Amino acid sequence: MCGIVGYIGNNAVADVLLDGLKSLEYRGYDSSGIALNDNAGFDVFKAGGKLNNLFDVIRNDAQKIKNPTSGIGHIRWATHGKATIDNAHPHLSNDGKLVLVHNGIIENYKELKAELEQEGFVFHSQTDTETAVHVIDREYKKCGSLEEAVRRGVQKLSGAFAFCIMHKDEADKIIAVRKNAPLIIGLSKNENYIASDIPAVIGKVKKIIYLNDGELAVVTRNSVVVSDLAGNILEKKAENIGFNPEIISKHGYKHFMLKEINEQPDIVRKVLARHVKDVFSPVDADGVNLNIDWNKVENISIIACGTSLHAAMVAKYIWEDWLGIPVNVEAASEYIYRKNTTGKGSLVIGISQSGETADTITAVKQAKEKGAKILIVTNREDSSIVRYADSVLPLEAGIEISVAATKSYTAQLLAMYWVGLYAVEQRNSLSAKNLADLKQGLLELPAKMEEVLSNAEKIKQVAENLNKYKSLIYIARGANQASALEGALKLKEISYINANGYAAGELKHGPIALLDENMPVVAVLAPGITYAKMLSNCEEVKARNAKLIAVTSVKDKAAESLFEYILPVPETEEHLSPLLLNIPMQLLAYYMADSLGREVDQPRNLAKSVTVE
Numbered sequence: 001m002c003g004i005v006g007y008i009g010n011n012a013v014a015d016v017l018l019d020g021l022k023s024l025e026y027r028g029y030d031s032s033g034i035a036l037n038d039n040a041g042f043d044v045f046k047a048g049g050k051l052n053n054l055f056d057v058i059r060n061d062a063q064k065i066k067n068p069t070s071g072i073g074h075i076r077w078a079t080h081g082k083a084t085i086d087n088a089h090p091h092l093s094n095d096g097k098l099v100l101v102h103n104g105i106i107e108n109y110k111e112l113k114a115e116l117e118q119e120g121f122v123f124h125s126q127t128d129t130e131t132a133v134h135v136i137d138r139e140y141k142k143c144g145s146l147e148e149a150v151r152r153g154v155q156k157l158s159g160a161f162a163f164c165i166m167h168k169d170e171a172d173k174i175i176a177v178r179k180n181a182p183l184i185i186g187l188s189k190n191e192n193y194i195a196s197d198i199p200a201v202i203g204k205v206k207k208i209i210y211l212n213d214g215e216l217a218v219v220t221r222n223s224v225v226v227s228d229l230a231g232n233i234l235e236k237k238a239e240n241i242g243f244n245p246e247i248i249s250k251h252g253y254k255h256f257m258l259k260e261i262n263e264q265p266d267i268v269r270k271v272l273a274r275h276v277k278d279v280f281s282p283v284d285a286d287g288v289n290l291n292i293d294w295n296k297v298e299n300i301s302i303i304a305c306g307t308s309l310h311a312a313m314v315a316k317y318i319w320e321d322w323l324g325i326p327v328n329v330e331a332a333s334e335y336i337y338r339k340n341t342t343g344k345g346s347l348v349i350g351i352s353q354s355g356e357t358a359d360t361i362t363a364v365k366q367a368k369e370k371g372a373k374i375l376i377v378t379n380r381e382d383s384s385i386v387r388y389a390d391s392v393l394p395l396e397a398g399i400e401i402s403v404a405a406t407k408s409y410t411a412q413l414l415a416m417y418w419v420g421l422y423a424v425e426q427r428n429s430l431s432a433k434n435l436a437d438l439k440q441g442l443l444e445l446p447a448k449m450e451e452v453l454s455n456a457e458k459i460k461q462v463a464e465n466l467n468k469y470k471s472l473i474y475i476a477r478g479a480n481q482a483s484a485l486e487g488a489l490k491l492k493e494i495s496y497i498n499a500n501g502y503a504a505g506e507l508k509h510g511p512i513a514l515l516d517e518n519m520p521v522v523a524v525l526a527p528g529i530t531y532a533k534m535l536s537n538c539e540e541v542k543a544r545n546a547k548l549i550a551v552t553s554v555k556d557k558a559a560e561s562l563f564e565y566i567l568p569v570p571e572t573e574e575h576l577s578p579l580l581l582n583i584p585m586q587l588l589a590y591y592m593a594d595s596l597g598r599e600v601d602q603p604r605n606l607a608k609s610v611t612v613e
């Protein structure tokens with residue numbers, strides 16, 4: 001995923017673009033660039049690596065900047081071509097008169113590139129994006145209108161794109177156009193903004209226009225005219241931006257990740273206040289259009305990626321127990337390429353924090369085409385995946401800036417818990433007492449989460465003792481098998497320490513060969529039918545001299561001698577324990593990564609949403 005920005009107005013264009021890119025840095029940080037249009041031509045600045053490098057380039061070349069009145073910018077997560085200056089956006093036409101930035105992927109770029117090279121177009125990069133520049137430039141040379149050239153050119157492209165485009169001979173104008181990649185326009189007086197996502201315009205505008213697929217906007221300082229690709233003018237409603245500037249502040253925390261970990265209790269409080277008001281009231285769907293007849297659902301498939309897939313795994317365990325409906329959980333990238341049994345009676349749930357994950361979008365689109373009912377669970381109701389939804393379940397977690405998913409994971413789990421209880425009530429599939437106990441357990445969670453967070457200093461000390469190891473193993477059973485996978489993912493994606501999660505019962509079938517004093521094992525222990533077996537797995541680990549770290553909601557004096565460290569969480573019902581046991585592992589990963597000096601919020605090679613398959 002990349003981030004693109006555009007600006008046209010009287011403020012210092014370079015500063016506005018850089019500020020916008022800074023807010024979009026979570027989308028990718030392999031390279032960056034801006035193009036400034038001072039009506040005599042373009043001044044283009046590019047840098048490899050982090051965005052700070054672009055600030056340095058522009059600062060060193062400041063004398064080049066004349067009086068630009070508009071500009072476009074880009075921050076890149078490399079898909080085609082390495083993260084080099086040549087591949088950094090913006091990309092120019094061969095005559096230097098047309099300039100473009102792109103988020104997305106042009107799937108037919110190879111055949112277009114061959115055709116364009118045949119016609120004499122010269123390529124200077126390995127990117128798919130540069131193909132788009134020449135396709136549009138070729139049209140411009142035929143029709144002499146940038147708007148018309150873009151309209152014609154993009155219809156030759158397949159895949160996903162959000163473009164900002166300028167032309168030297170049509171100054172004071174930016175063309176914005178999108179297909180399968182987000183693009184918004186921020187409206188202000190005598191100036192307008194374009195961006196991939198809301199953080200780039202928070203605090204700058206109060207009203208925005210969301211561009212939809214196949215829509216093209218001609219943006220000047222005083223007007224925004226939106227049309228479809230046939231050229232029909234469209235009436236677009238300007239919407240209140242709805243986010244406050246505080247969202248993109250760290251509030252004094254060292255990293256967004258630590259801030260977002262600490263936001264979790266209040267997010268749970270807020271969601272429960274809407275949907276699980278007390279022990280005896282029915283679960284309240286309150287404005288969530290769950291138009292699903294739970295008594296007619298024959299089978300459920302939950303499709304997701306990464307951390308969202310782990311949330312799906314917990315949901316499977318809980319929902320099959322509570323609802324008695326078969327629940328299949330699958331990585332979206334696998335679901336797409338196999339002959340699956342999705343059909344008319346299926347409920348397919350797509351879980352995606354960003355709502356822009358290409359694999360999940362493709363899978364959900366495929367399921368919809370097969371007649372399934374689609375429920376989308378997402379933190380971004382303005383995202384692309386929502387297009388395919390029959391029902392949308394918002395996470396209400398607030399924008400998550402850090403690449404590592406934390407608060408959104410907890411919000412995903414909570415959403416699946418309260419919707420699960422809502423479905424239980426529709427199907428009358430649990431006793432009134434069991435239902436009341438579960439609601440009570442949920443209502444106690446925020447305070448218990450705060451108790452876990454108050455142990456942060458102890459967890460930090462454990463982290464500083466573990467950060468010398470090159471690999472760790474995480475084990476658990478039942479619903480917490482997903483907790484082990486999630487704990488391992490958190491650690492590896494931000495600390496670069498190898499970490500793998502296993503169903504504890506699987507350890508003896510191979511992974512146990514890895515165990516020795518250099519392979520610490522994090523054991524996630526919850527009360528219930530799996531606890532005794534988990535203890536015997538811990539004995540097996542101990543017998544191989546591996547250090548054991550317990551993350552547990554069980555107080556068991558007899559077992560304490562097994563563990564080098566114990567990260568306790570307050571006791572809670574087994575089914576609810578993933579919501580609590582996950583937090584110490586988020587903090588463990590955070591402190592291990594931070595103590596190693598890692599770029600916690602922007603880990604190498606990653607982006608907040610993977611918008612390519």
Ligand code: AGP
Nearest residue numbers: 306307308352353354357404405
């Ligand atoms: C989680 O920490 C990672 N950033 C990644 O696994 C993420 O969960 C995955 O890419 C799915 O993203 P989504 O929820 O936005 O679809």
